[in-house]
Amino acid sequence: MTSATFPPSPPENTSWSRYFGFNTDAKVIGIQYIVTAFFFFLIGGLLAMIIRGELITPPADLVDRTVYNGIYTMHGTIMLFLFIFPVLNGLNNLLIPTMIGAPDMAFPRLNAVAFWLVPIFGALLIGSFFVPGGPAYSGWWSYPPVSTQNPLGHFINGQGLWITAVALSGVSSIMGAINFVTTILRMRSPGMGFFMMPVYCWTALAAQSLQLIGLPALTGGAVMLLMDLSFGTSFYQPEGGGDPVLYQHFFWFYSHPAVYVIILPVFGIFSELFPVYSRKPLFGYVYVCLASFIIVALGLVVWVHHMFPSGVAQWMRNFFMFSTMLIAVPTGVKVFAWLGTIWRGKLRLTTPMLFCLGGLFNFVFAGITGIMLATVPVDIHVSNTYFVVGHFHYVIYGAAVMGIFAAIYHWFPKFIGRMPYEGLGKLHFLLTFIGANLNFLPMHPLGLMGMPRRVSSYDPEFAFWNVLASLGAFLLGVSIIPFLLNMVSAWVRGPKAPHNPWNAIGLEWLLPSPPPEDNFGEHVPTVISRPYGYGTGAPLVEHQAEIEKQLTLQEASA
Amino acid sequence: MTATPHLNTEHPKHNLTGFIIFLCSESVIFLAFFSGFALLKTAALNWLPPGVEGLEWRTPLLNTVVLISSSGTIWLAERCMSKGNLMGFRAFWLLTMALGAYFLYGQAVEWSGLQFGFTSGVFGGTFYLLTGFHGLHVATGVFLMGLMLVKSFIPQNYAGGEQGVQATSLFWHFVDVIWIILFVLLYVWQRS
Ligand code: HEM
Numbered sequence: 001m002t003s004a005t006f007p008p009s010p011p012e013n014t015s016w017s018r019y020f021g022f023n024t025d026a027k028v029i030g031i032q033y034i035v036t037a038f039f040f041f042l043i044g045g046l047l048a049m050i051i052r053g054e055l056i057t058p059p060a061d062l063v064d065r066t067v068y069n070g071i072y073t074m075h076g077t078i079m080l081f082l083f084i085f086p087v088l089n090g091l092n093n094l095l096i097p098t099m100i101g102a103p104d105m106a107f108p109r110l111n112a113v114a115f116w117l118v119p120i121f122g123a124l125l126i127g128s129f130f131v132p133g134g135p136a137y138s139g140w141w142s143y144p145p146v147s148t149q150n151p152l153g154h155f156i157n158g159q160g161l162w163i164t165a166v167a168l169s170g171v172s173s174i175m176g177a178i179n180f181v182t183t184i185l186r187m188r189s190p191g192m193g194f195f196m197m198p199v200y201c202w203t204a205l206a207a208q209s210l211q212l213i214g215l216p217a218l219t220g221g222a223v224m225l226l227m228d229l230s231f232g233t234s235f236y237q238p239e240g241g242g243d244p245v246l247y248q249h250f251f252w253f254y255s256h257p258a259v260y261v262i263i264l265p266v267f268g269i270f271s272e273l274f275p276v277y278s279r280k281p282l283f284g285y286v287y288v289c290l291a292s293f294i295i296v297a298l299g300l301v302v303w304v305h306h307m308f309p310s311g312v313a314q315w316m317r318n319f320f321m322f323s324t325m326l327i328a329v330p331t332g333v334k335v336f337a338w339l340g341t342i343w344r345g346k347l348r349l350t351t352p353m354l355f356c357l358g359g360l361f362n363f364v365f366a367g368i369t370g371i372m373l374a375t376v377p378v379d380i381h382v383s384n385t386y387f388v389v390g391h392f393h394y395v396i397y398g399a400a401v402m403g404i405f406a407a408i409y410h411w412f413p414k415f416i417g418r419m420p421y422e423g424l425g426k427l428h429f430l431l432t433f434i435g436a437n438l439n440f441l442p443m444h445p446l447g448l449m450g451m452p453r454r455v456s457s458y459d460p461e462f463a464f465w466n467v468l469a470s471l472g473a474f475l476l477g478v479s480i481i482p483f484l485l486n487m488v489s490a491w492v493r494g495p496k497a498p499h500n501p502w503n504a505i506g507l508e509w510l511l512p513s514p515p516p517e518d519n520f521g522e523h524v525p526t527v528i529s530r531p532y533g534y535g536t537g538a539p540l541v542e543h544q545a546e547i548e549k550q551l552t553l554q555e556a557s558a
Numbered sequence: 559m560t561a562t563p564h565l566n567t568e569h570p571k572h573n574l575t576g577f578i579i580f581l582c583s584e585s586v587i588f589l590a591f592f593s594g595f596a597l598l599k600t601a602a603l604n605w606l607p608p609g610v611e612g613l614e615w616r617t618p619l620l621n622t623v624v625l626i627s628s629s630g631t632i633w634l635a636e637r638c639m640s641k642g643n644l645m646g647f648r649a650f651w652l653l654t655m656a657l658g659a660y661f662l663y664g665q666a667v668e669w670s671g672l673q674f675g676f677t678s679g680v681f682g683g684t685f686y687l688l689t690g691f692h693g694l695h696v697a698t699g700v701f702l703m704g705l706m707l708v709k710s711f712i713p714q715n716y717a718g719g720e721q722g723v724q725a726t727s728l729f730w731h732f733v734d735v736i737w738i739i740l741f742v743l744l745y746v747w748q749r750s
């Protein structure tokens with residue numbers, strides 16, 4: 001292999017229109033995913049603002065109680081199935097092929113179909129606001145018997161649309177997962193053994209394996225729920241010999257691993273970014289990689305910890321309490337690896353690094369409340385209170401969404417070809433970090449005091465913390481403005497990005513910004529070391545110096 | 559869309575890898591249905607709906623024999639193909655399709671003679687869910703075989719061992735194994 005024809009010239013077709021059609025290029029699909037996801041993020045966020053607006057005063061004065069039920073249900077469902085999963089799939093589409101040196105995903109057409117299902121089930125879900133009876137109102141987990149009621153008797157009802165949308169989301173995610181796993185297993189560049197892969201690819205592989213194992217169970221359970229709701233079966237109806245707790249098993253068998261599907265790629269992002277901005281190799285690479293799969297294995301046997309109050313046997317409670325606590329071990333390994341990486345590093349506090357540090361801080365906090373919740377007596381005490389809401393928003397907003405923002409700022413120059421603005425980015429970080437903590441920290445004392453979740457009115461003794469939380473929520477709402485401003489203006493007229501603005505190591509940084517349609521094409525470089533040789537000067541690929549020189553020349557002539 | 563040469567045209571094994579991953583994932587749905595069935599059944603006070611004695615097992619047993627032998631014929635078909643005997647491949651392939659179709663027919667006959675429906679408690683619900691979902695897979699398998707049979711008449715298509723055939727036959731064995739578990743759960747394990 002020669003690198004003489006390298007690097008490939010930057011892409012020719014850069015028209016906007018390709019983002020609006022059925023395109024099979026993973027980089028286009030990735031951006032389609034991310035933009036769509038943020039569209040739904042705004043809708044879910046608007047609903048969150050309504051929730052917090054309602055809760056700023058004790059009485060139920062802003063929206064009707066039944067409407068409130070629909071709003072938190074849709075907030076949770078939209079945020080999970082239409083924001084978090086699509087945005088992560090978008091990152092996977094951008095990062096996996098470029099990081100492993102593949103020209104595209106293994107099944108480009110399947111990839112595009114998986115994406116286009118997202119707006120379809122999104123429309124179904126949003127459409128449920130407009131059907132008689134309104135959207136689903138049984139919470140994002142839709143437990144029967146609440147979710148099998150159909151008081152108005154219409155065949156098309158909010159709950160039915162909810163189940164259909166969730167099942168379609170499952171189909172789309174399975175298609176995506178098959179694609180990601182096959183791509184990682186079979187399309188790595190020469191020389192890239194498993195233990196040479198970037199950690200992000202390890203975590204994506206782990207997360208997508210969980211999707212493949214867990215999602216079918218949820219889909220199966222959802223099909224049975226739909227049958228009960230619409231066709232009169234009684235899988236979950238005690239009157240007909242059914243069992244509502246069975247649904248809870250199906251649901252959590254997937255939905256607990258789902259939190260690892262969300263957080264594992266974020267671990268990957270942390271593991272990629274800390275070394276770049278600390279200028280040190282990733283501490284304990286092998287352990288970080290293996291810990292991902294230990295988390296997968298343990299993550300599959302902890303689901304009953306969501307059902308401690310649901311009348312499960314005592315041996316189950318004990319077993320699942322133990323397995324849940326055990327999962328803190330591999331997670332702790334990762335946290336110490338990141339701390340070891342930052343330790344005595346030459347920190348560069350860029351926007352992506354700030355988001356990573358903030359996310360790590362929030363994650364450690366959420367880990368502590370998580371261990372508290374794993375303990376059966378504590379869990380039974382605070383179950384269904386705001387303590388739980390606070391805990392998982394710390395994980396999801398404080399750690400996962402912050403990590404995703406870090407990834408967006410970090411890889412934006414690579415895939416858009418322009419630099420985002422640092423000032424706006426830092427403002428975004430500041431508002432997010434303060435907003436998230438102000439919003440979600442007060443939920444913990446509220447929960448311990450006994451304020452239940454999913455209520456629109458509460459005792460005035462809870463007012464103080466609720467006002468704080470709502471102020472934090474509004475701050476979070478405001479924090480999106482600098483973000484959107486930054487993304488749009490940088491995309492339109494930001495300074496042109498060089499091929500490697502952060503001095504990062506990795507195959508994706510050996511491509512022009514933005515990369516050509518088939519990435520390296522025929523000229524995939526041979527990988528000779530792990531992508532973490534910061535401060536050691538070890539080259540990542542053969543002919544590294546030559547490739548870099550040509551990329552710089554290309555940029556100078558452009 | 560531009561026609562970029564994708565790596566997967568150079569590595570023809572991707573399709574099969576993807577398909578195997580899909581089958582692993584698909585088996586979890588059955589696992590969910592099976593474990594749900596077992597849980598509901600062991601917990602039930604009155605498993606059978608009033609007036610139902612149990613399930614007749616002779617037609618399903620015949621169906622089982624048919625399905626298992628079709629796994630044999632599809633294997634023979636594959637062997638013929640690997641030896642380059644395209645006519646033999648088509649003959650055994652068609653025979654497999656016929657056996658699959660017969661299975662579906664037997665399933666339909668059984669369904670039409672039953673005293674209970676989809677909504678007759680969990681017994682009826684799980685019965686039709688399991689057999690129906692499996693039947694859907696059998697129908698898909700027969701359809702895929704038809705597709706591959708038509709493709710085999712396109713010249714040059716079968717030169718280097720078509721992956722579609724491998725995938726279909728893998729799928730067919732999968733459907734077969736699922737049926738055996740299903741048969742044991744539904745028809746052999748009748749007493750609760
Ligand atoms: C703008 C920031 C956010 C705010 C202010 C917020 C606020 C809230 C509040 C107050 C609740 C509790 C509603 C109740 O129990 O009455 C809630 C529930 C929930 N939120 Fe958020 N949230 C935000 C972002 C997110 C994100 C990013 C996600 C996930 C990706 C998310 C997922 C959920 C879920 C799953 C529920 C549970 C819904 C249910 O009880 O069924 N939230 N949120």
